[in-house]
Amino acid sequence: MSIANILADLLKAQKRRVMYHYGLYALPFLPCLAFLLLHFQVALSSALLFTVLVLALFLFILSTSRRYKALCVEGIVLHLNRHYDDLQESSQLLLEDIPTGTLKSLQKQRIERRFIDHFNAHQFNGCWPKLPIKRTIGLSLLLLVFTVFLLNFDKGMILGGPKGLQIAPKIQSPISSQQDVVLNQSTVIINPPDYSKMQDVHQQLLNIELLAGSSVTWKLHFNQTEQPYYLLFNNGESLALSKDTISSEFIGRMTISKSRIYRIAYGEHKTPLKGMYVISANRDKAPIIKVISPKKMSNEYAKDTLPVVKAQVEISDDYGLSNINILASVAKGSGESVKFRDQEFNFDTQQPLINQQHGFSLEKTWDLSMLGMEPGDELYFTVIASDNRTQNAQQSRSATYRLKWLEETQAGLASEGIVVFFNPDYFRSQRQIIIETEQLIADKPTLSSTNFKETSSDLGHSQQDLKLRFGQYLGDENEAQEGSSFYQAHQEEGKTHNGAGETDKDTDHEEHAQTHVKAKQASTGLAEHSHKEHTKKEQTSGGLTSLASVIEKFGHDHGDPEIGPISKRNPVGLMKRSLTNMWQAELHLMLAEPEKALPYEKAAYKYLKLAKQAERIYTKRLGFEPPPVTEDRRLTGELNDINSKDHNGFAKPLPTQEQAFIQKAYLAINQIQLTHRLRERDKSTIKQLSDTLLAYSEKDVDRQAIFLKQSLFIEQLLTLESGQRINSTVKLKKLQALLWELINDSPVKAHQQKSFINANQELYKEFMNNVTNIAGDD
């Protein structure tokens, strides 16, 4: 092996040795690093890999260092010179290319021989510094122990003692934080009441929606089973959960009749867990009764007809019906001798409804003669239905329908071959028309098109009847019929007018008109009407052309009152307005547009009422009229038998207590909104508000979800610590908006005059300064 190769090998070996040294420098710290990673819950493989990478990185960095790169053959030979004396500090000659025959070459030859001898003997192994392996291992262990000691110092490890290192057993500290208790699993079983025939519901969600009266079973599994658990409800109730020893579940049962909010609590002190849950109890609704036939609430049957009436009813309920019957009253006789007989009936046939689970279509055929009725008698009946709720079954009643068997024959008026029946004495009032129109609108989806139009037309006819009835009292000229005495009289008058000289009649007419106008002006302030122009028009019109023109000519019509100014208190004007609305209502009803007719009907009703109230005429009592009491004589009598008296009382306040509370709650929520904190003194109000909203949720089914949500939000607010900042601005605004809607419009209140600025300042100053004296005297 040549010397150059030997030197190259030596260099490599030296480099390796240096790397080993570096590695040994890092070695003590690597276990500590790995242990630290494990302590912070890094996976073992990841920790080891990371440690190896750190070592590799460390070695790589060191390999690029100058010191490592400075390792070379020249350094090797210099090191050999120092270590081996017999090389005579001449080892560097081995690297030189020296020509033979010189002193240097002789020395080189000598050194080569000694170099090879050394290599052959021990391969230069003894001249390199030893690797401090043992020291490194010892240091590593020491560092490792020190690291472990530091990390576990707070766990109460004890060092020393006669038996050596002892580690005290871990003291199991009691569960002090809520986070230790965890609800692992929950099962809720809802058993609806038997009468509802609903299936049991199993769910995992703790927010429950059920039928009021349902029984609920909670089965909860916690990570901690050594302590008691409870359910805390918003109304202060608590339900202790019992432990099932086999499954370690905690079970509780309760029958729910009202909506409520609850939490899960643990421990002797009933510390609540995080989370609030809602139980939404839906109420069983009362049965719905819809009378299909008879359509009218009052029905009349002629004497000579067969009084067989068919009543058809549809009744439905959300969970089932238990009892349906008809309560009927038969009225016999008239006047003071009328007698009533009550009787209960059942329906003849009962068919289930197709589109409703618990709905029936029922029919009953009335044979009035079989009921012992005679012409002139009346039958009133109402349908009563009860649902199948076990406790406190709910009952619904329909409207009362009247069937009248008429006593006298109705005479028909034949006119050009058409038999026209007079209107019966009874006809629908305006209020009744409104009710039936609203019913028709509600029934529109279920009625056929033909039925709908017929019913609407029928109502239109009723409206027309009413309009005519009131119209004839107002002397509506359009309603004047041929054959009436008024028309006939004026027709003759008209002929007389036409026959006589126009001038005389005009003059008389003019004088009469002027007198009439003056009287009219005195009472109503109408503008003057010129009859000259009026009569001139008639002269030029060329005689009678229509009934209206006759009336207009001779009927002293001074213009339509509707055109002229109508006194606000004039009942005639108000009736005219009512009639106008009746016209519109009739039009729309005839066109089968009850939705459009309804506002007109209501307006007509309003004006009818106003007309009734507009002018009340008080008639003077006839008879004894005592002499008027003058003020001088008044209260001059001595009454010793009557004492003066005091009366103290309290008026029923407005608003109601409920409204007053809602307003108070609004202010409390407003305060939270402004300050972002809940005051101690408002907590009771807020708590009461939660209960109030829960109560509302049962009454207002349509907004039940809203009320429950807000109640839950309030309960969450109450769990916050005193002074804790509340950031739920959006939720607070929604709650405020809900409360605002619940507050009724405030009544206008009387109040004192506000303090003023411009006044007698000295006087006021003196007064203000003495105000304590004034208050103190009382």
Place this chain on the structure above:
Amino acid sequence: MSGITFKPLFEQAQTLTLFMLLLAIFLFCVWSAKKRIDFSLRLILVCLANGLAMVSIIAFILQPHIKTTVTTNIVLLTNGSEKQVMLDQHLGLQAVSLSQAHANQMSQQLQQPVSFIPSINALFVTYPNLKQVQLYGHGLMPSHLDSISDLKLSFTPAPIDTGFNQLRWTKHINIGEPLQINGQFHYSQSSDNQSSDIHEIQLINPAGKMQAKTRVSHKDNFELSTIPKTQGIYDYQLHLLNRQQQVIKKHTLAIQVHTPNSPNIGFMLAAPSFESRYLSNWLTQQGVTVSSLNAISKKRFHRIKVNDANKKPTVDTPFISEKQLRTLDLLVLDGRSILALPPEQSDIIEQAVQQGLGLLIWADSELVEKQQLPANEPSAVTRMLKGFSLEKQASTINDVYPLWSQNTLAKNNKTALSAIARIKATLKQDLLTDAIISSNIGSVVMRKPMGLGFVGISTLQNQYRWLNHGQQALYSQFWQQVLSNISRREVHNRFINTWQQEPNFVGEAQTSCLTAPKEHATLALVNVATNNIQQLKWQQNLGLDTNRCATFWPQMSGWHKIAYQQPSEHSDNNALEQFQYYEDDNAWVTLRQQQKVAATLRTAIKSRSLEPKETHSWQALNKGIFWVLFILSASFIWWEQKSFKQK
């Protein structure tokens, strides 16, 4: 013309000595260099360097100044100027803005530098010789304009954004009183591409539901009103919608609704009537304490008191006595009863009115008759009735429609009442007789001040007809109007409600005044949200010494409470408070713009007479330059010497 001048120190001996010394050093340096170096470029450079060093030292010590033309005319760009085109003659001037972001924006837009000035007062620091300002944009608030009132101002206003201007609303109302909002709508063509200026204004209640709305076009005045439901502090919203029903502006209308103190009312009528019965019912349902005295016989009375939880008067206690009247806030008498009053009772009533009691007289035919007759001698009754003239009518006047203070219900009322007579005031204007309720026939309820109280007279009859016609609200508002104008004043609310009805803004001066505050009483401003308390200092009120005021500048927006606390030895109402809402500076943009434009235009017009002159100033040269020159020249000299030595 620029030049360089030296300080007057030149004449001083020290400067001369220094100059001589430096000159000597210079000459020595030049001589020694001449000795070393032959005449060449090198020598010249050395001499120059020495000379430069000498001059630098001299200049460093003597601080020369240079004459420059100063900036006296600047362009101030306020918000809104981004929409404007600057006039040519202003383009070369220095432009400034009071907002950094705005300055950057305008720099980009105008392609010329725009400086940022932190405040108006800083203008004079940056431009101490400022004489003229060209203002663009929406202008400045009046408080800022005061600082530049001495300058010549020319203002080119920017178009005002679409929105509300001249807006007012009632900020402090009693429950049941209407909240009335009045304003004017401004439409800006440039801000909207639509050709139509018809917009809709909606009043939104605290629940987020629309309460009232109206349609407006440019410069239309509008009025909206509603009655708040409950007491407390909360806000309504005013929304502005465009033609497409999109909300383009939202504003907050903050109000405080007070629960008024229920008055204590007494009735002493010759005979009960429907009117008194209905009125009593309405009052007692609200919790008002009502006392009425009905004569049964000559010496027998039936006294009814409702809602009085405190005391139980006995029938022997006279109804009309100083003590009793002190407990009442309003006494209602009809014509017959007031005419039948014995002199001692009428004196007591007059004295009570002087002390603040309100007196309401329901005129009847007897009063109308008797008041026409001349009085034999002046009496308390005469004095109380003085100033009112009841015009005698042949019969009761029908078809009377009462009206008051823009009440919407009254305007739309269709139910007619009747009146016994018209009332005319016979006293002069300075005695403050005014009509509370007018009507189509004239005044029907009037009042006059009498000492601290008021005497009112009403000729209206059968207001209860409103109740029969289902107009409960109108009936209530009528009596609220009458009672709030005649009854005794609140003595325990010392706040003088001079609050402006326009919005109040953060950073603007606000004033709170109270009537006759007690000695050592304190006033504090409390931020409701943060509970931060700021004590306010009373100001010396030079006018009326019964009122005291405090001025403050709110720093934060939102609700604030102004709390009055008086020393505990005063038993009446130790603490009073009133709430006020302060808007952010960026709220009510159009209103603010309109205010700024108006104020700036006024100031600009006033400043037209000012003629600024061009000014020059002397500006000191930067000493650092001379220091650098000295270093450079000294370094050159040192290097030259060193290189010479080395050779």
